Amino acid sequence: MISFAPRPFRSVAPAVLAGMAVLTLSLSACGSAATTNAGNAADPAKGGTASVSNGAAQIAVSVEKVDGEDSCVPNFTSAPAGPVTFTIANKDASGVSEVELLSDKRILGERENVIPGLKSVSFTVTLTGGEYQLYCPGAGKEYQPFSVSGAAASAAANGTSGLLKQGTDGYAKYVSGQVDSLVLAAATLQAAVDSGDVTASQKAYAEARPFFERIEPVAESFPDLDPALDLRVADVEPGTEWTGFHPLEKDLFEAKAITASSKALAAGIVKNVATLKTLTAELETNASYKPEELANGASGLLEEVQSSKITGEEEAYSKLDLVDFAANIEGSQQAFEYLKPALNEIDPALTKQISGQFETVNTSLDGYKDANALGGFKAYTDELKKSDAAKLTALIQSLQAPLAKIAEKVATV
Amino acid sequence: MTEITPAADKVSRRRFLSGSAAVAGAGGLVLGAAGGTAIAAAAAPEPVSEEVRMAERASLTYPFYGQHQGGIDTPPQDHLVFTAFDVTALTAVELQLVLAKWSAAMSELTAGSPVGKVQPEREQAIPVDTGEATDMGPQGLTLTLGFGPSLFDGRFGLEKFKPVDFADLPAMAGESLDPALTGGDLCIQACANDPQVAYHAVRNLARMARTSVRTKWTVLGFGRASAGAEQATPRNLMGFKDGTRNIQEPADFSDQVWVGEEAGQPWMVGGSYLVARKIHMLIETWDEDPIGDQQTIFGRTKKEGAPLTGAKEHDVPDFHAAVAGGTADETVIAADSHIALAAHENNNGTKILRRGYNFTDGLDSVGRLDAGLMFLSFQRSPEQFIALQRKLGKSDRLNEYIRHVGSGVFAVPAGLPAAGSYYGKEFFA
Numbered sequence: 001m002i003s004f005a006p007r008p009f010r011s012v013a014p015a016v017l018a019g020m021a022v023l024t025l026s027l028s029a030c031g032s033a034a035t036t037n038a039g040n041a042a043d044p045a046k047g048g049t050a051s052v053s054n055g056a057a058q059i060a061v062s063v064e065k066v067d068g069e070d071s072c073v074p075n076f077t078s079a080p081a082g083p084v085t086f087t088i089a090n091k092d093a094s095g096v097s098e099v100e101l102l103s104d105k106r107i108l109g110e111r112e113n114v115i116p117g118l119k120s121v122s123f124t125v126t127l128t129g130g131e132y133q134l135y136c137p138g139a140g141k142e143y144q145p146f147s148v149s150g151a152a153a154s155a156a157a158n159g160t161s162g163l164l165k166q167g168t169d170g171y172a173k174y175v176s177g178q179v180d181s182l183v184l185a186a187a188t189l190q191a192a193v194d195s196g197d198v199t200a201s202q203k204a205y206a207e208a209r210p211f212f213e214r215i216e217p218v219a220e221s222f223p224d225l226d227p228a229l230d231l232r233v234a235d236v237e238p239g240t241e242w243t244g245f246h247p248l249e250k251d252l253f254e255a256k257a258i259t260a261s262s263k264a265l266a267a268g269i270v271k272n273v274a275t276l277k278t279l280t281a282e283l284e285t286n287a288s289y290k291p292e293e294l295a296n297g298a299s300g301l302l303e304e305v306q307s308s309k310i311t312g313e314e315e316a317y318s319k320l321d322l323v324d325f326a327a328n329i330e331g332s333q334q335a336f337e338y339l340k341p342a343l344n345e346i347d348p349a350l351t352k353q354i355s356g357q358f359e360t361v362n363t364s365l366d367g368y369k370d371a372n373a374l375g376g377f378k379a380y381t382d383e384l385k386k387s388d389a390a391k392l393t394a395l396i397q398s399l400q401a402p403l404a405k406i407a408e409k410v411a412t413v
Numbered sequence: 414m415t416e417i418t419p420a421a422d423k424v425s426r427r428r429f430l431s432g433s434a435a436v437a438g439a440g441g442l443v444l445g446a447a448g449g450t451a452i453a454a455a456a457a458p459e460p461v462s463e464e465v466r467m468a469e470r471a472s473l474t475y476p477f478y479g480q481h482q483g484g485i486d487t488p489p490q491d492h493l494v495f496t497a498f499d500v501t502a503l504t505a506v507e508l509q510l511v512l513a514k515w516s517a518a519m520s521e522l523t524a525g526s527p528v529g530k531v532q533p534e535r536e537q538a539i540p541v542d543t544g545e546a547t548d549m550g551p552q553g554l555t556l557t558l559g560f561g562p563s564l565f566d567g568r569f570g571l572e573k574f575k576p577v578d579f580a581d582l583p584a585m586a587g588e589s590l591d592p593a594l595t596g597g598d599l600c601i602q603a604c605a606n607d608p609q610v611a612y613h614a615v616r617n618l619a620r621m622a623r624t625s626v627r628t629k630w631t632v633l634g635f636g637r638a639s640a641g642a643e644q645a646t647p648r649n650l651m652g653f654k655d656g657t658r659n660i661q662e663p664a665d666f667s668d669q670v671w672v673g674e675e676a677g678q679p680w681m682v683g684g685s686y687l688v689a690r691k692i693h694m695l696i697e698t699w700d701e702d703p704i705g706d707q708q709t710i711f712g713r714t715k716k717e718g719a720p721l722t723g724a725k726e727h728d729v730p731d732f733h734a735a736v737a738g739g740t741a742d743e744t745v746i747a748a749d750s751h752i753a754l755a756a757h758e759n760n761n762g763t764k765i766l767r768r769g770y771n772f773t774d775g776l777d778s779v780g781r782l783d784a785g786l787m788f789l790s791f792q793r794s795p796e797q798f799i800a801l802q803r804k805l806g807k808s809d810r811l812n813e814y815i816r817h818v819g820s821g822v823f824a825v826p827a828g829l830p831a832a833g834s835y836y837g838k839e840f841f842a
Contacts (some may be wrong), residue, residue, distance in 0.1 A: 065832065092832035095526065096518035105535060116511040116833045137530055137541075292537050357624060396626050398501070401623040408537040 003348040044226065049149065050076040057081035057126055061099055061113055063136065063354065070101060072136035074371040081129045081150035089120035095138040101125055102133045107409050108160065110347055163342035164291045164410055171283035171294050171338040175215050177279045177282045182211035183256065186273040193258055193266040204250050206320055206375035213329030217297035222279055228272050232313060232366030243268050250335060253317035291339060295407035298335035302400040310392050314384050323366050333358050339410055346409050350402055357399040364395055415528045444627045470606050471550030479828045480683050484604050485791050487665060488641035488751025490553045490607040492772040493634030494615045495689060495787060502625035503680040505569040509841045511622045512611045515558065516835035518621060522614045525551030527540030546613035554605040555613055558836050559823025564598040574840050576676035581821050582799060585808035594630045594691055594819030602789065604689065608635065617628050630819060632691055634770025634787045646718060646726065649786050650771050651699055653711050654718035657726055660766040670791050680839045683827030685791040688798045691819025694785035699814045709811040712750030721746050732758060755801060765798055766791040785815065795822050
């Protein structure tokens, strides 16, 4: 589970430019990295500056075998500032399937599924004057310098940075909003428990859970808070106290009895949720969220679904796993939606694919809705688990596969 | 397709880096090996060390591009991962992408290369290749792709590409098929001398297509249960040699295995039909059966594998030899023995290329050993298998001890000519 780092995000990626020689020499896997001779490979790039047509400088990148080695061959190695369109076709280099344009280590634009035999694909980025790299993972020579002359033709250059900033700011507000609702829901839960009404308490419990589950990765970034609120019985260290939602769930749904300790648990939830509010408000004020954290959080929520919801471990007594499941998906989609405007600039095809997969998951989840059930979803009984768990797993996996890729694309490190 | 290319012919970045320092220095030895298989090495005049032999096995590669797909007339490797997939994609374009991606990845994998980075430089990157086959070498990996009849059902507009008379296998006697182990839009047969290399290949292919295909059923096989040319005949889990009279002659391949124009599809010329049957053996029952009965059932002796009318494994069985003092229709090799029913002499000359593997998978739902034969056969027409199986299913003495639980038939397209082509390319013109 990757969660939001409470400390500043640390990058250990080697410098792309300065470290080039080192990079190509580190044989990472089965000798797939370039050998020392990579630099001597024939470089049929014409050099020179691309001419502008259709309002953009046109660069054709041919991915092909040159002297038996998978290579990326651009027809020009520089372009004037402004929009630049890279059109990529893979002739016969099976080892290369994507091409990216980098500024330092940031991905400005890229195309995946650059596969031999398929039609050419293209992406357009607006570039200011400076040095960039064309990156072809898997090629003999993975990085090639690409230079842009002149100043910016428009203020749209590096527009993705602005979009990402808007995204993280928006997400911070979303988290705060969820926590505010959680504060109210926790108070309602405490009032119900204090009144001794089991049915009302069960209902309040079911209503409080989604607010927490939607923003779970953020809660998890506070190392003490998440276990205090959301520890499952299996994860309790012997000799430590079990607190939070789940022991209360056990009282309400298994014993169906409210005791003094149930009331203490409800009070503890209220207290810890108040702490969570303080901490998330600070994150919003300081604009601490990084785009890659949103992305990892979105993917992390899907990990949660697979590791504890589909198995029925999360809500072992209340059988509300599908309620949590839906909340995890919703939280994941929210994080994605805030990144979407920037992501659309970087990799529109992937963005479209993820949107489509979210739609598929949501449509499937609709089939589990039950207005009369606690939390609005069918109880996740053993029978339902037996019949549907494999289907749900496949569903989530086909969303997670593309979603997991976005952190790298929006990383600001 | 059976010609072996030493890995050293590849460019440097493809070179298999052995983990063992002792072998790393012995590059020349590895490169000089033409035979590659342990058997061929053992026959060499100069004894080679075990380490060198292991390195040869590890660096063994079969060319990916050629007239036929690998894994058919390739000498059977030791391990199998067979997986059938259903396509969940909704558009032809998504299917096209899967087939193109897979074809490119297969050429990398069979050369012993990872598919993308095992350890990307960027902190936030997801490793592209899962990494568990790193530094293990190609291990003679072949990957064979097949299309199930359901792929041509109209979802992707492929009806007009369906080969003539290509359909799901008909119901046959002696089956108790589990729907969860039956059919599939696509299949991949991965064979290698190391199970982890075969598994890695299928795992990564499945992963890169996760949004478009779903794994339907999968079988891990071991101890190849059929012999190719120059190979000793292995044994199935019943303890009997399996594959003694398998197809080996080029003429038989042309007549019985490779598809010609009759399929009505250019993409199938040089292809073949793969039949996959997961056969559960009632092992515990079989183990308590007397040796005489076991041998009568197969029509062969257990240790030597000789037909009951002969002394040596490769003696030709005499299906007419009568039991001394018996009635006229009592033959030494019972007419309903496994080999008598399956023999080409008794089936109008029909032969199939068997390429099966043993499997074991813990216990079944009622507490018996879940083990048996993952039967794989290649033939020019599914009819060859159907005719043989109809006969076997009806009266084979072996039926008391086996159950066919999984089944699939797949059209295996011809091999790819060169990089830049991909399986199914004709479908998307």
